[in-house]
Amino acid sequence: MKIAYFHCFAGISGDMTLGALVDAGLDWEVLKEDLAKLPITGYRLDKEIVVKQGVSGTKVHVLTEEEHVHRHLSDIVEIISSSTLPEVVKEKSIAVFTRLAEAEAKVHNTTPDRIHFHEVGALDAIIDIVGSVIGLYHLGIEKVYASSVHTGTGFTQCAHGVMPIPAPATLELLKGVPVYAGEIEKELVTPTGAAILTTFCHNYGSMPAMKILSTGYGAGQRDLEIPNLLRLTIGEKAQGCTKEHIRYGGKGEIHQGEALMMEVNLDDMNPEFYDYLITKFLKAGAMDVFLQPIQMKKNRPAIVLSLLIPAQEVEKFYQMIFSETTSIGVRVYPVTKYMLPYEIVTVDTEYGKVRAKIARYQDNLRNIAPEYEDCKKVAEEQGKPIKEVYDLIKFAVYKELQTDE
Numbered sequence: 001m002k003i004a005y006f007h008c009f010a011g012i013s014g015d016m017t018l019g020a021l022v023d024a025g026l027d028w029e030v031l032k033e034d035l036a037k038l039p040i041t042g043y044r045l046d047k048e049i050v051v052k053q054g055v056s057g058t059k060v061h062v063l064t065e066e067e068h069v070h071r072h073l074s075d076i077v078e079i080i081s082s083s084t085l086p087e088v089v090k091e092k093s094i095a096v097f098t099r100l101a102e103a104e105a106k107v108h109n110t111t112p113d114r115i116h117f118h119e120v121g122a123l124d125a126i127i128d129i130v131g132s133v134i135g136l137y138h139l140g141i142e143k144v145y146a147s148s149v150h151t152g153t154g155f156t157q158c159a160h161g162v163m164p165i166p167a168p169a170t171l172e173l174l175k176g177v178p179v180y181a182g183e184i185e186k187e188l189v190t191p192t193g194a195a196i197l198t199t200f201c202h203n204y205g206s207m208p209a210m211k212i213l214s215t216g217y218g219a220g221q222r223d224l225e226i227p228n229l230l231r232l233t234i235g236e237k238a239q240g241c242t243k244e245h246i247r248y249g250g251k252g253e254i255h256q257g258e259a260l261m262m263e264v265n266l267d268d269m270n271p272e273f274y275d276y277l278i279t280k281f282l283k284a285g286a287m288d289v290f291l292q293p294i295q296m297k298k299n300r301p302a303i304v305l306s307l308l309i310p311a312q313e314v315e316k317f318y319q320m321i322f323s324e325t326t327s328i329g330v331r332v333y334p335v336t337k338y339m340l341p342y343e344i345v346t347v348d349t350e351y352g353k354v355r356a357k358i359a360r361y362q363d364n365l366r367n368i369a370p371e372y373e374d375c376k377k378v379a380e381e382q383g384k385p386i387k388e389v390y391d392l393i394k395f396a397v398y399k400e401l402q403t404d405e
Contacts, residue, residue, distance in 0.1 A: 011188025014128030016218035020232035021135030023058035024216025057217030062124035154185035205257035210235030267302035
């Protein structure tokens with residue numbers, strides 16, 4: 001699987017995203033040919049290599065002739081829908097603009113169809129968004145990951161006047177995304193960049209384990225005290241990882257990741273449901289699910305159902321909780337995880353192929369955990385106690401790893 005990781009240490013904007021994709025290998029002529037399929041004129045696309053604090057990147061320029069054109073969502077949907085672009089590019093491009101419209105509508109207390117796009121409805125924003133979708137399509141990106149997002153701080157001038165940073169629509173788009181303000185008093189995240197990122201991003205945190213194929217840097221307009229660049233890393237997702245959050249490579253360095261903890265207290269639900277719910281939450285992408293007994297008011301026994309989830313998927317999981325449990329409220333708070341890098345390996349043993357999770361720290365093997373389902377299968381087939389099977393498989397994995405090293 002080909003994946004992409006956006007490192008947003010200097011924020012993200014539409015032109016930075018497009019520049020990073022071009023810098024990472026998107027064919028310039030293919031990009032221009034596809035953009036020409038949009039029924040719009042009056043713009044010229046150009047690119048240049050620039051250097052930001054000693055690091056080179058690609059700056060994409062969209063030069064337009066139009067001035068102060070305000071478009072509705074329906075206008076932009078019509079432009080994209082009537083093009084001859086691939087259907088998946090049309091769908092994703094419309095999805096980005098729909099997110100923008102929904103965020104603007106929330107901020108201005110209206111409906112998405114009544115929103116007048118100002119800056120993000122201009123030709124350059126249309127080119128940035130559709131061009132970025134084209135880039136992800138042609139580079140074959142199947143999943144997108146990203147770091148925490150540096151937003152900047154202070155105030156910025158926009159069509160509605162002076163606004164705090166992040167601008168209200170940008171902040172709305174970044175709900176559920178790990179962000180930090182930093183010390184730079186500039187707008188580092190634009191609504192266009194936030195909409196692209198949150199439409200495509202599957203998870204936020206450290207870079208996932210991958211075989212790197214290419215890298216690219218998309219340049220912003222300003223010169224800052226840090227490189228004003230969006231870094232993009234493209235690679236093949238590491239084999240052997242059975243869950244999306246198992247993505248920490250390297251040789252034993254502790255990795256930091258961001259997530260959300262979602263909790264509910266349940267005192268009136270059939271306990272037989274928990275097995276079903278835990279399985280369903282894990283299949284839906286929860287990193288961990290666990291239960292804790294508690295004593296509530298009036299000494300009622302209850303259970304805390306806890307889910308560790310990706311930051312951008314909070315809405316999906318609270319909707320699942322409300323539909324699948326008897327809870328009428330949830331608690332959500334951010335957590336920071338410190339983890340050893342680990343991987344799932346498959347090893348040939350006297351019982352056949354079995355899987356185990358191995359973790360390392362400072363180049364030393366720290367833990368071997370045979371997969372329970374494999375141990376269970378062997379125990380049932382061989383008629384042996386599962387604890388004996390577990391120890392035998394653990395020893396077999398250890399011997400195999402020592403041989404490999």
